Amino acid sequence: MEKIDKIVFGDNQFFGINHRSQDKAEELLKRFSDIKNIFEVYDNAFDCGINAVMLNSNDRAIEICDYFREHKDKYGNLAWYPSIPYPHKYADMVNELGIFPAINEVLFKGNSTMGVLGMMGKGAMAVFTKDAMKMMEMLIDVEFKIYRGLNVKVLFLLNPITDLILGYGIKEVFEHYCEYIRKKYKVIPGFITLNLPYLKAKLEEWGIEDVVICSAINKAGFNMFPSKEEYERVIAANDPTKYQLMAMSPLASGSISPKESFDYVNGLNLQSVVFGASSKGHIQSSMDLMNLKC
Template sequence: MSTIDQIVFGDNQFFGINHMSQDKAQQLAERFHDLDAIFSVYDAAIDAGLRAVMLNSNSRAAEICDRFRSNPSRYAGLSWYPSIPYPHKYANWVAEKGIVGTLNDVLFQKGRLSGIGKLAQGGLALMSMDIVRMMKMLVDAEMQMFDGLNIKVVFLQNIVTDLLLGLDTADIFREYCEHVRRKYGAMPGLITQNMPYLRNKLMEWGISGVVICSSINKIGYLMSPGVEAYKQALAENDPEAFPMMAMSTLASGAVPPKEAYDFVNSLNIQSVVFGASSRPHIEETIRLIK
């Protein structure tokens, strides 16, 4: 099993995401409306030594990937951690076109699935409601924008992970993990807001070699059932079976950086993903994590 990067650069700051402040979110969205502004921050992160990127498959991800691919001498050494699917994108499509219309567009959109065989496969999946087959096709549709990049982990977004977890769907998790390993030569990853429960279920189902990414911070922000349960699960965890990645370490700014990373660094965590919008913040965060 490959080793995940100790520090991964995230993307929430580029897309107006701040769970604590709508004003801050709006300011970020306006600032990073231009692709050059986004890449000025990516370049600062790379200059600071970062070599790993997590990117949600949102509406702007394709053009971001295109820019990375267009300059291989600058960006060829990066490891990629795609996070799929981007839920807001699908929510908007479902509201506009309905579930069937959305699935039809995603599965049959030009350039995503081509050839009579794949069209027939997609039609069969829709008609028979073969969930496993449809899941694989949706994953492949989302992953097409990352084609040609060095994929290390493919993460399933928490809104999907936790829904499937609540439905107790062991087979879907198993098939997802195998598909990612076989099709992309990457490690499967799962983002969750309940790491202790997800880890317990994966062990119960005999699924391992999965990167688990979850909010980990000292105030319990987006951590269910709470900080103590997380600390216990992390203390017991075998990182060979479930490498752990921490996100939301600053709890959207509620925890000062030094406090936040003193806490994270005291735990059995293999990786941290963080977002930042300035060179000083990037450099400070790297120093505190290391």
């Protein structure tokens, strides 16, 4: 399995996400309503030496990816770590349109004629054979179109989807997802979860290897289930040739100092950290503090 980037720049700050402060979240949302401010922060991150980006497939991701495609001569070496699908997008659409019109909107509207024909072929099979795996392929294809032409290294399933499927213990979905994106898109499968110990145990039980697992990992134990201690045990015993581990939320939404935060993750058997910041000073200071073992 190809090694992932040690430091990846996240996107929560661009979309008004702060798990501990609603005021801070609203401040960020207002600032980054002007997309020029987003690109300015990206340039600051790249100036500080970051060469990898995580981006979830919300509505603004299309505009962001369009910009990077249009300026590929400047940004062509970037590695991309997209996460799909964006659950709120689908939930809002189902609430507004109903389930079947929403499926039609997602799968067919806005695609080229050839793309529609190809998807309709898959769609017909999904309908007539009740093949849920084909429907999953269609949704992956729709989401991946956002990142076409970019250097995608890992494609993550977001934690609401990962943990839902994990809760039902559906081995076949995990297997098929990994096989499909490896073969069609030549990228590494990734899973974002709020329960790294349980997900890793199930993947090992099912014989699913060569994947990236991303989870909240921080000194405060924020969003680490069932416990920080269990995370530490599993991380210490991990074989990175089979499962590469990426820490998200290392700063626990600002509840602990950057030095404490990165001293903690630096001491773990981790292969990567994804973090977000909105100023060049904070990006550089975080970079200076990060020194992963692996």
